Amino acid sequence: MTQESSNRMFSGASQYVLDEELAKIVNISMALEMPLLLKGEPGTGKTMLAHAIAEALHMRLIVLNVKSSMKLIEALYQYDTLTRLNDSRFGDSSRDVSNIEEYIKMGKIGQSFVTDEKVVLLIDEIDKADTDFQDDMLDVLDQMEFDIIEIDKTIQAKNRPVIIITSNAKKSLSDPFLGRCNFHHIAFPEPEMMNEIVKVHFPDIDRELLEHSLRAFYKMRDMRNIEKKPATRELINWIRALKADPDFRIKDLVKGNIPYLGVLFKKSPDYAAALNSVSRMRI
Amino acid sequence: MFTNFFYTLKQVGIPVSPTSFLRLQKALNMGLITSVDDFYTAARTILVKNERYFDLYDQVFAHHFKGAELKEPEEYELSEIARSMLDQWLKDPKGLARSMGIDEEKLNKMTPEELIKYFLDRLKEQTEEHHGGGKWIGTGGTSPVGHSGYHPGGMRVGGISRNKSATKVAMDRRYRDYSQDGPLTQSQMGEALKRLRNLVPVGPKDVLDIDNTIYQTMKNAGEIELVFEKSLKDRLKVILAIDNGGWSMEPYIGVLQTLFNYARAQFKDLKTFFFHNTIYEKLWEDPPRVKKPVKVTDLVRLDPETRFIIVGDASMAPYELMAKNGSIHWEEQSGEPSYKRLQFIAQTFPYSVWFNPTPVNEWPYTRTINMIREVFPMFELTIDGLEQAVNYLMRRN
Incomplete structure (x- = not known):
C-alpha cells in the first residue's frame, strides 16, 4: 500500500451508518492488505x-456474486471460443483470429487485477460455492496473480484491491481460507444504532412513527418460535410500506394492529406464528 | 509481545494460528494499534475467525487485561458474598465502609435487605481487579474490592460500544449467544437447525445415474465415464419425548419443539410425547399429560429404526427411578420400576439418545443421571451436544 492510500481512512458513507469497531476493522484490514470476511x-x-467503502474512498466497486455452481475460472477469465469460431468462419470482424488473447474476457476478479486504479472487490456470499472454489481462490488472492492457460500468460494485479468477502454461514468455510482473512461478525444493531440507520434511509421520518415502529419491530424480533427473524432490510421495507399507506395510523401500532406482516416475515410458518402472537401483543 | 495472551487463547480452545499472531505483530509494528480498544478489535479480527469464539475471546481478554474471573461468579455465589459482607458489616462497620469507599453514615441508614441489595449491585458492577480467583469467596469478605485495577483510558464512541472501554465491552460478553457451550437458546436456533439437518440417511453412492453418465461420456469424447449416485433411502422417523414436568425444563421446551418442527419436513414422521421426570407405564401426546396417553408397551409396534430422542434433566429422587411404584403421581402406579421401562425403550429402539440441559460437569453429582446414563447415551443440550448426538444417531452399526 502506498503512503498516499494509507492516509485514506474509512470513516463512513452517506447511506451507511458505521460503528466505530467496524471502522477500525476495515482500516486494519486495508493496512494489512488482508481480505476481510464478514x-x-x-x-x-x-x-x-x-x-460504503467504495463510496467513501472514491474507488470503483467490482462485485462478484458467487453462485453455487461457480468454478473459480469463471471469476478469473473466460475464453470465448464461440466468438472465435464464428470469426474464423465468417472473418468479418476486426479481431485477429490467430491471436487467442483477443478472445479472453476477464471475469470479476480478473477485472479487479487489470484495472489501473485501486478498486474495491466484493465477493458476495462466498459460502454458496463449494470448498474447492474457496481453496482455489486463496492462492489467487494470496499471490495476487493467476495464469491464463490458453495463452500461457500470468496476470498480475497492478493494484492490490481492497477485498471484502461476505458469508451467510450456510456452509462453514475451510480453515486455510479463514486463516488468510480477517474476520468480523456483524451483530444485529442495537435499537439506538437502528434509529440512526433508519434516519439515514428516511431523513424526513416522523419521530413518533420511528419510535413506535422500532419498538414494534424489536418486540417482533423477540417473539418466540420464529426461525428467520426480520432484519434491517425488512425493517426498512416495512417502514417504507407504512409510509406509503395513506390509511395507516400510528395508533394502530400502539394497539397491536400491525399491518404488512408479510414484509417482515417471509416464511409461512413464521408468518402464521407472528400473526398469532401479534394480535396478543401490546406495545 | 502478548505471547501469553496468545497462548491463553489457544489454551481455552480458540483455534489461533501462529501466522495470524505474526500478522498481529505486523499490525502492531505498523503503528495501527494505539490503544487497548484498538488492540481488542484488531486482535479479534485477526486472530479469531468464528463468532462462536467471540465470547471466549471476550472472557480471555477481560481476564488477561483486567484480571477478571474467567468464569463469572454465579448469582448464588454473589449472594453468598453479599451475605458474608453483611456479617462483616455487623462486626466492623467502619472497616467495610472504608474498604468499599462509601460513607458509613449512608450504610447506617439502610435496612438489612437494602444492604444486601446494595452489596449485590456493587459486586455485579465490580470493575476493579481481583486476585486469588475463587478463594476470596467465603473468607468473610474482609475486602472484596481490590486495588490497582487496570483502566484502559479513553472512551469509545458511537455505535454498539455504548461508550465503554474495551475491557468493559469484553466483560459485557455480547457474543455469549454465539458461543458453543451453554444451553440452547432461541437465538441459536439457526445453528442448531444446521446440525439437525445432518439427520438424514446417507448411503454409499452405488446406483448408476444413467443420464449423467451419458452426458459425461459425451463430454469425455465417447470414453465411458460412469457416474454413481446415492440410492434412495427412506427418511427417518423420529420420536421426541420431553420431560415437561419441572420448572427446570421450562426454558427448553419451546426451543426444542420449534427446532424439531422446523426440521419436520426432513423427517418421515415426527411424534412428540411428554412425561414428568421419568417414563412409567405411559407417555402422553398432550402437554398437560391428561388426555392422550400412549402405553409404553405399545411402542414396540413402531418401526425399530425410529430415532428415539428423550429430553429431560434426569434428576429426581432415586426411588422414582428404581422403586416399583415410584411415580410421584399416584395414578401412575404401574408395578414396574421406571428403570425397567427405560431399558425396554432402549432395547426397542437401538438408536436412542437422552439430551440433558444441565451442564455436563454437574452430571456426576446426581445419582439418577448416572443411572440413566447406563441405559441411554446422554448428551448435553448444547450446539456441540446436538452435533455429537446427531452423529451418534446416524452411526452405522
Whole structure:
C-alpha cells in the first residue's frame, strides 16, 4: 500500500451508518492488505459495507456474486471460443483470429487485477460455492496473480484491491481460507444504532412513527418460535410500506394492529406464528 | 509481545494460528494499534475467525487485561458474598465502609435487605481487579474490592460500544449467544437447525445415474465415464419425548419443539410425547399429560429404526427411578420400576439418545443421571451436544 492510500481512512458513507469497531476493522484490514470476511445475519448490511467503502474512498466497486455452481475460472477469465469460431468462419470482424488473447474476457476478479486504479472487490456470499472454489481462490488472492492457460500468460494485479468477502454461514468455510482473512461478525444493531440507520434511509421520518415502529419491530424480533427473524432490510421495507399507506395510523401500532406482516416475515410458518402472537401483543 | 495472551487463547480452545499472531505483530509494528480498544478489535479480527469464539475471546481478554474471573461468579455465589459482607458489616462497620469507599453514615441508614441489595449491585458492577480467583469467596469478605485495577483510558464512541472501554465491552460478553457451550437458546436456533439437518440417511453412492453418465461420456469424447449416485433411502422417523414436568425444563421446551418442527419436513414422521421426570407405564401426546396417553408397551409396534430422542434433566429422587411404584403421581402406579421401562425403550429402539440441559460437569453429582446414563447415551443440550448426538444417531452399526 502506498503512503498516499494509507492516509485514506474509512470513516463512513452517506447511506451507511458505521460503528466505530467496524471502522477500525476495515482500516486494519486495508493496512494489512488482508481480505476481510464478514459474517452475520442476512440483512445486517454486509454487502452495503462494501458499497460504503467504495463510496467513501472514491474507488470503483467490482462485485462478484458467487453462485453455487461457480468454478473459480469463471471469476478469473473466460475464453470465448464461440466468438472465435464464428470469426474464423465468417472473418468479418476486426479481431485477429490467430491471436487467442483477443478472445479472453476477464471475469470479476480478473477485472479487479487489470484495472489501473485501486478498486474495491466484493465477493458476495462466498459460502454458496463449494470448498474447492474457496481453496482455489486463496492462492489467487494470496499471490495476487493467476495464469491464463490458453495463452500461457500470468496476470498480475497492478493494484492490490481492497477485498471484502461476505458469508451467510450456510456452509462453514475451510480453515486455510479463514486463516488468510480477517474476520468480523456483524451483530444485529442495537435499537439506538437502528434509529440512526433508519434516519439515514428516511431523513424526513416522523419521530413518533420511528419510535413506535422500532419498538414494534424489536418486540417482533423477540417473539418466540420464529426461525428467520426480520432484519434491517425488512425493517426498512416495512417502514417504507407504512409510509406509503395513506390509511395507516400510528395508533394502530400502539394497539397491536400491525399491518404488512408479510414484509417482515417471509416464511409461512413464521408468518402464521407472528400473526398469532401479534394480535396478543401490546406495545 | 502478548505471547501469553496468545497462548491463553489457544489454551481455552480458540483455534489461533501462529501466522495470524505474526500478522498481529505486523499490525502492531505498523503503528495501527494505539490503544487497548484498538488492540481488542484488531486482535479479534485477526486472530479469531468464528463468532462462536467471540465470547471466549471476550472472557480471555477481560481476564488477561483486567484480571477478571474467567468464569463469572454465579448469582448464588454473589449472594453468598453479599451475605458474608453483611456479617462483616455487623462486626466492623467502619472497616467495610472504608474498604468499599462509601460513607458509613449512608450504610447506617439502610435496612438489612437494602444492604444486601446494595452489596449485590456493587459486586455485579465490580470493575476493579481481583486476585486469588475463587478463594476470596467465603473468607468473610474482609475486602472484596481490590486495588490497582487496570483502566484502559479513553472512551469509545458511537455505535454498539455504548461508550465503554474495551475491557468493559469484553466483560459485557455480547457474543455469549454465539458461543458453543451453554444451553440452547432461541437465538441459536439457526445453528442448531444446521446440525439437525445432518439427520438424514446417507448411503454409499452405488446406483448408476444413467443420464449423467451419458452426458459425461459425451463430454469425455465417447470414453465411458460412469457416474454413481446415492440410492434412495427412506427418511427417518423420529420420536421426541420431553420431560415437561419441572420448572427446570421450562426454558427448553419451546426451543426444542420449534427446532424439531422446523426440521419436520426432513423427517418421515415426527411424534412428540411428554412425561414428568421419568417414563412409567405411559407417555402422553398432550402437554398437560391428561388426555392422550400412549402405553409404553405399545411402542414396540413402531418401526425399530425410529430415532428415539428423550429430553429431560434426569434428576429426581432415586426411588422414582428404581422403586416399583415410584411415580410421584399416584395414578401412575404401574408395578414396574421406571428403570425397567427405560431399558425396554432402549432395547426397542437401538438408536436412542437422552439430551440433558444441565451442564455436563454437574452430571456426576446426581445419582439418577448416572443411572440413566447406563441405559441411554446422554448428551448435553448444547450446539456441540446436538452435533455429537446427531452423529451418534446416524452411526452405522
